Amino acid sequence: MENLPIRKTPPPLFSVLVFLLHFSSLHFPSLAYDTPDKYFINCGSNANANFNNHVFTADRLFHSKATSSINGGNQSNLNHTARIFEQESYYKFDITESGTYYVRLHFFAFASSSSNLSAAIFDVSAFPNNSNSGFMLLKNFTAKNSSGNSTIHEFFLGIDHGSFRIYFTPRGLSFAFVNAIEVFLAPANFSPKNYPSSSPLVLHTIYRVNVGGKELGPDKDGLWRNWDPDDLYLLKSNPVGEVGPLQTLKYSNYEHDGFVAAANYYIAPDLVYETAKVMNNDSRNPSTSFNITWSFNVRRNAKHLVRAHFCDLVGQAADIVFNLYSNGNFIKNVNNSVFVNPIPYYYDFVVESKESELINISIGPNVEKTTTNNSFLNGLEMLEIMEELAPIPNMKEHKSINVPVVVGSVLGGLSLICILVVGFLFGLKYRKAKHVETSEWSPMPAVGGGSTHSRVTEGTITGSHMTDLNLGLKISFAQLQQATNNFDTKFLIGEGGFGNVYRGTLSDGRIVAVKRGKRHEHSSGQGLPEFETEIMVLSRIRHRHLVSLIGYCDEGSEMILVYEFMEKGTLREHLYESNLPRLSWKQRLEICIGAARGLHYLHKGAAGGIIHRDVKSTNILLDAKCVAKVADFGLSRSGPLDETHVSTNVKGTFGYLDPEYIMTQQLTEKSDVYSFGVVLLEVLCARPALARNLPNDQINLAEWGMNCKKNGLLEQIVDSSLKGQIDPSSLRKFIETAEKCLQDDANDRPTMDDVLWDLDYALQLQQTAKHREPHEDSTISASSEFVLPNVQHFPSHSSTANPDDMTFSGVDESGTATNEVFSQLKIGDAR
Structure with missing residues (x-):
């Protein structure tokens, strides 16, 4: 990308502050990571459930006509209730902070007199960032499990500030279900390194292995992950040894040659870094060289992100240099001297399975760079890069289960300083915006915090106060309820930053678009300036190529705008992101x-x-x-x-x-x-x-x-x-x-x-x-x-x-436009 040309004087501090509100939502690595408390949802239940010492909130308040719930006898047990989807439906989450998110889906096909959950066949897809461009997470999925345990599928998604949906789509005449959902922000430094820039961050955890140690359950991991013992995957053609902890781990925060020091125990638990497999545990035969290999079954022709965890437990940091391989191909030279004992670190790389259904990961000594024939590995994670796009949902038929968000708007002194520093540096190096799309961003208030909007508009239309609005355009809330069948979701035709848009029919037979402001913005005053401005602009102008305002409603806390109905929707829908011709x-x-x-x-x-x-x-x-x-x-x-x-x-x-x-x-x-x-x-x-x-x-x-x-x-x-x-x-x-x-x-x-x-x-x-x-x-x-x-x-x-243009005089002029510019051009004379 080219730098943004600057022909004027450098931006003043006020200019830099313009960016702060928008970029304050970014998750800066310097800020401490707090154990997340949202979103954890106990699906299909009337009660909260405690799982892994965490409270999963009942979704009884988030009902949908497209769903039903069943239980297996214990409403407070996470695996004994489920939400059933007879048609394509979704959960919707409000994302307030951009970053990498954990998404975990829990499935347990318990016995029920009303539904055979093990017979369900369905797809699960994710649509981040208010977009119609989504990714398939699970396809033709069935939750059959002979072990009697629940099945948990874990994903990592890069999600920007905005709306995030998880869709459940039954296959054929089947249905879909889910027992629980987790959506929470990962540590800032979790985002993978050496990741292909052309691929969106959509990862599915396939394997997570504690090398040299025992199985670790969610209670042993700060982010409630499972770690398998590596013996399940080890090719034992050569003898290997295990080592345990020598001293207390020292977490750090720096990178070298693609290797990253683990910043904290959220990257991997201490118990992972405190054990390892080594090639030569007792050095009885130091002249013998061989590789240690682990083999994993994977999906054919799929890309995988592999994270290899290291921590020197051998005590020969200055001497050990070894190689990392995948399917026999050299990946990286591991020079352990950079991360002195006992600093844990990791390395990310991408491997493609191609036609093979196996990926082998190996370590072995580098005989050219060291006299110490040894190598070690502490942990392995393998995540499939999900590249299949999801079909575009039929928005008119969706029934959503809306999960509210409680936003804490307390900005501590340390956070404010960090944001100011980052914002100032960003302002000096600002390039053309290319990573974030938003409908509005404003400078930080000069004094204190509080709402970013006041009850008075910022002067978008001079003198635009509610008392000045055109009262002749007012429509009662009762009329709009009747026009939209009480805002029935089956009449939903769109969603935007201001609110939902419904198709409605007025008592005189006119078909209209009804845009209802979001309820959570009413009490805070957010959305009010836009509401007033829209009315003031459209009530005094008419033009064939401007959408006409039919009326508005401002009863109580309602902010509703009524427009002429535009049959074919937005231009974007006819260009991409839809199946329209x-x-x-x-x-x-x-x-x-x-x-x-x-x-x-x-x-x-x-x-x-x-x-x-x-x-x-x-x-x-x-x-x-x-x-x-x-x-x-x-x-x-x-x-x-x-x-x-x-x-x-x-x-x-x-x-x-x-x-x-x-x-x-x-x-x-x-x-x-x-x-x-x-x-x-x-x-x-x-x-x-x-x-x-x-x-x-x-x-x-x-x-x-x-x-x-x-x-x-x-x-x-x-x-x-x-x-x-x-x-x-x-x-x-x-x-x-x-x-x-x-x-x-x-x-x-x-x-x-x-x-x-x-x-x-x-x-x-x-x-x-x-x-x-x-x-x-x-x-x-x-x-x-x-x-x-x-x-x-x-x-x-x-x-x-x-003739298309006229200021409003009480008559709606909507005649056909005449192209005066080329009215005299003859085809035969065109040059």
């Missing part, structure tokens, strides 16, 4: 033109001018005829846009945010232009603005797209479903338009009027489909004069006369 190139151009018209009207046609501030593909909606309409004005700002820049808290969505706005907090209409440029690339490439599962140079769509443009590799970024559809001249014009929008300096970006002109031209080039020479239409600037017969580039101010 893909849009043609002509449709995509028309949608982009429509959205550009809406934004141009906001900037120049609306009274005083409005900056949207959150332009993205999920905020561009499509009606039944695929007409694009810009939506979600909760972050909008109003005021004169052609005088001075507006200083404002940075808000928006990472991946779409204008880098100049991030660094300076100076908001202009060109910030919307940058975001729209990212949308244009989304339309062309059919991929997210941020894709963390891709190689580093492809994570940020704007950077990747512009690098491809610079290197003449456009064919690499075009959506494969469009191949053969796009006229080359139309493609060149579209790419040039996106490139101009994505300039780092706002002064170099076009206005939305210029963008609209260029997109109209790209559409006309596509429609004429006349052969052109490669040099034609490839260097036309948005502001250039170019020859077209009887065609005139109308100035920006003339666009206010567009």
Whole structure:
């Protein structure tokens, strides 16, 4: 990734503080790890259960119409109750801190008169970070277990702040079930090293082995893990010995050549590091060299992360140098002198099973670098890298079991200092945001803590208080309950940062979208500014390409917005992350033109001018005829846009945010232009603005797209479903338009009027489909004069006369738009 160009003075401390709230959620290694207390769920029970000296909370408060519960006679026993899923359902968790998470699923097919749990066949998948992109955890799973013990499947997932779902999907006519669920944050330094950057962090524990020691149960492990004795896997073709502890372990926190010192006993228990297998325990025959090998059955053609644990218990640290092998292949030279006795340490590496169903791990002396023929190993962990994507759920039919979160908002002095230091260093080295997507981030309050929102908006719409809202648009809560069948989840059509969206039918027969604010935000005042802003903006403007507000409800603690219903949902759903038919190139151009018209009207046609501030593909909606309409004005700002820049808290969505706005907090209409440029690339490439599962140079769509443009590799970024559809001249014009929008300096970006002109031209080039020479239409600037017969580039101010645009006067004007720019262009005359 290229560094973010900085043309202005270095950001002041206030600028750095902008990042603090957002990055305060990161789990810094320097902070102590506290034993987690969430989430531990006793599924299908009316009572809490104690397991491994930990309380699992009953899920009786999280009922779902899609589920039922059964018990085997003891409600407080973790393995004697289960939640049954007759159709695809999910548990939902609110993740407040980004990091690596343990996810454990407990299954025990106990005897029941109502259900034969051992007959259940189902899939389990995970959808982190409010995304429709999920991963298969268990496929065609059945919980049959002849041993009479419960089956526990453990996973590690990298999860960002946001919503996290675990889906249970019955196979065929079967059903699914689960007895208990654990979701909790792992220690910060647990995240694996030497992990492939192109793979999302989704790991399934296959083996965990205490080498040289006995079996360890959850009561012997700080994170309640099981460790098997290694004799189950040891190939005993050569004699080996065991050693025990020599002195108290010394945990540390440093790395060397890929090896990592264990920071604490959460990495592995003391009992793992205090025992080991050695090649030559008593040195009776030091001239003999051989390898010690452990063999593991694995799934064919799967990648595995292997963590090898070491701690010198032999007492020859200065002399021992040995090799680590996998399937006979050299992996790493282990020079024990770096981690002097008794410091425990580990090494991570990735092994692929390919066609074999075995992975062998070996250690053996390095005869070239040492005269001491010895080697040792203390522990092994083998985790499969889960790469299979999960099918996209049918959100309209899901019934969720919502698990609430209790957030402690106490920020200690030490934590605050750590956050300030990290935030300041980050501000000095800030690169283009590419790892986190959020709907809003604000600077730290100048004094004290408390809520980040007040009951008064930050001036997004001047004078926007609840008492000033258009009372003629008020709809009673009772009417909305009736319209949505009391907000029945079967009418749920979407979820966002503000709240859930339901399809509803008003008493006059109109079909509407009802967006109900989240209940937990009402008492704190969060969401109120966005609620007021949305009403103030949409109650005074009307445009064919802006979503219309039908009404609102603010009774009691309710914050509900009612919009015209957009039959075809979001633009993003038609580009990727769904099974919907893909849009043609002509449709995509028309949608982009429509959205550009809406934004141009906001900037120049609306009274005083409005900056949207959150332009993205999920905020561009499509009606039944695929007409694009810009939506979600909760972050909008109003005021004169052609005088001075507006200083404002940075808000928006990472991946779409204008880098100049991030660094300076100076908001202009060109910030919307940058975001729209990212949308244009989304339309062309059919991929997210941020894709963390891709190689580093492809994570940020704007950077990747512009690098491809610079290197003449456009064919690499075009959506494969469009191949053969796009006229080359139309493609060149579209790419040039996106490139101009994505300039780092706002002064170099076009206005939305210029963008609209260029997109109209790209559409006309596509429609004429006349052969052109490669040099034609490839260097036309948005502001250039170019020859077209009887065609005139109308100035920006003339666009206010567009029949699509009008300020609200009590009449909803929604007539068909007329393309005045190209109304006189004849196909035969096009150049």
